[in-house]
Amino acid sequence: MEARNNPTHHRAGTQQRATVVGAGIAGLAAALRLHQQGWDVVMIERAPARRSSGYLLNLHGPGYAAAERLGLLPALTPRDIGFFTSVLVHADGREKFRIPAAVAESAVGNRALSLFRGDLESALYDAVADLADIRFGTTVQTIDQTAEEVVVTLSDGTRLHSDLLVGADGVHSRVRELVFGAESEHFVDLGHMVGAFPLATVPEHVPEGAGTTFIGPGRTAAVMNFGPERSSAFFTYRCPDPTAELALGAAPALDRAFGDLGGGVADALRQLAADPATAYFDSVGQIVTDRWSQGRVVLLGDAAWCVTVFAGYGAALALDGADRLGTALAAHGDDIPTALATWETALRPEAHKRQALARKGIGRFAPSTRTQVWAGELMLRAIQLPGLRGLARRSIQRANN
Numbered sequence: 001m002e003a004r005n006n007p008t009h010h011r012a013g014t015q016q017r018a019t020v021v022g023a024g025i026a027g028l029a030a031a032l033r034l035h036q037q038g039w040d041v042v043m044i045e046r047a048p049a050r051r052s053s054g055y056l057l058n059l060h061g062p063g064y065a066a067a068e069r070l071g072l073l074p075a076l077t078p079r080d081i082g083f084f085t086s087v088l089v090h091a092d093g094r095e096k097f098r099i100p101a102a103v104a105e106s107a108v109g110n111r112a113l114s115l116f117r118g119d120l121e122s123a124l125y126d127a128v129a130d131l132a133d134i135r136f137g138t139t140v141q142t143i144d145q146t147a148e149e150v151v152v153t154l155s156d157g158t159r160l161h162s163d164l165l166v167g168a169d170g171v172h173s174r175v176r177e178l179v180f181g182a183e184s185e186h187f188v189d190l191g192h193m194v195g196a197f198p199l200a201t202v203p204e205h206v207p208e209g210a211g212t213t214f215i216g217p218g219r220t221a222a223v224m225n226f227g228p229e230r231s232s233a234f235f236t237y238r239c240p241d242p243t244a245e246l247a248l249g250a251a252p253a254l255d256r257a258f259g260d261l262g263g264g265v266a267d268a269l270r271q272l273a274a275d276p277a278t279a280y281f282d283s284v285g286q287i288v289t290d291r292w293s294q295g296r297v298v299l300l301g302d303a304a305w306c307v308t309v310f311a312g313y314g315a316a317l318a319l320d321g322a323d324r325l326g327t328a329l330a331a332h333g334d335d336i337p338t339a340l341a342t343w344e345t346a347l348r349p350e351a352h353k354r355q356a357l358a359r360k361g362i363g364r365f366a367p368s369t370r371t372q373v374w375a376g377e378l379m380l381r382a383i384q385l386p387g388l389r390g391l392a393r394r395s396i397q398r399a400n401n
């Protein structure tokens with residue numbers, strides 16, 4: 001079956017065509033940006049339908065600015081959870097100390113959003129749905145390119161001809177595998193697992209409008225209570241054998257790693273056991289490649305540079321990268337390889353910096369020893385002192401610039 005975009009070559013003045021693989025944050029943002037500048041966009045998404053996942057994302061700095069440039073703020077602002085109080089707890093759930101919302105606010109500033117990933121994805125999807133041809137339940141089987149076009153064969157047999165192929169299909173990207181080589185050549189395992197999921201009911205033992213966090217050697221568990229349909233849980237832990245952990249599955253694996261904890265964690269694990277399909281559960285690994293593009297094929301988002309959950313910045317970089325990709329393509333017209341190379345040169349230092357910050361940040365999520373746990377707590381207590389708040393703010397601002 002031949003697709004609606006015929007295999008005619010792009011000529012000056014004709015509409016440019018892009019195929020975007022992956023309708024996640026990077027792919028939808030790219031589709032929106034390309035459509036805004038006149039491209040005809042087809043999206044290929046493996047999932048059979050839209051899903052929404054319930055982990056929390058923070059957008060500030062360049063991520064917030066990119067959301068603004070993409071015109072997303074009117075849809076996102078009403079979904080903002082805002083700053084919230086963090087309660088550090090003992091293993092049995094008893095409170096150790098709390099960090100009031102105002103401390104985080106004074107450190108991060110007011111150009112910031114806390115959102116459920118599903119809310120960000122929905123805002124992007126709503127902006128794109130009527131503009132792009134989105135094909136769910138489909139994936140890519142082959143990719144061939146010439147100097148003039150890129151041809152993709154889909155799992156349903158369709159062949160799509162386009163000027164540009166964007167591989168925005170996440171950390172385990174099929175586009176990357178087909179064009180840039182096997183995942184094992186690019187995936188750098190950071191030796192940890194992450195699990196995150198929405199809670200069907202408000203968690204027990206967690207004050208409303210707050211999150212409880214347990215940080216122990218090699219692991220962190222956080223449970224957030226923002227009311228019905230807005231509550232969620234997050235877990236990360238050191239793990240020498242991610243393959244075995246993935247084979248075990250989210251609910252048994254998280255139960256084995258965190259089943260000894262009380263408070264909100266026990267309730268969150270019970271909720272997960274009742275509905276294990278809701279969990280995001282994966283090993284934590286960065287993607288490191290020499291190049292993000294080859295000819296007319298470009299990787300975007302986690303597919304290209306996954307910075308991991310430890311950076312707290314992957315969605316921000318996906319939005320910023322998509323927006324800047326649009327700018328580079330607009331500046332170079334028909335010369336797509338040059339546009340992609342220019343874009344990559346400008347963006348690479350940022351991705352590199354975020355990957356380095358993530359590797360440094362592992363100790364905050366999964367401190368190796370009790371001494372490191374204690375030192376981390378000391379720092380969290382210290383940033384509440386008025387004199388040190390300014391220091392925290394300046395260090396966050398430095399990371400964002």
Ligand SMILES: Cc1cc2nc3c(=O)[nH]c(=O)nc-3n(C[C@H](O)[C@H](O)[C@H](O)COP(=O)(O)OP(=O)(O)OC[C@H]3O[C@@H](n4cnc5c(N)ncnc54)[C@H](O)[C@@H]3O)c2cc1C
Binds near residue numbers: 138303
């Ligand atoms: C627990 C957790 C907390 C996080 N917190 C933050 C935060 O605070 N701030 C922040 O900025 N970032 C955060 N991140 C990172 C952020 O979520 C990711 O970097 C971001 O979602 C990456 O977007 P993406 O579109 O590149 O990839 P994905 O979101 O993985 O989307 C990829 C899409 O491609 C589809 N797909 C996959 N394979 C195929 C295929 N073969 N064919 C077709 N489609 C396919 C998938 O179904 C999916 O829709 C967090 C991540 C986690 C796990």
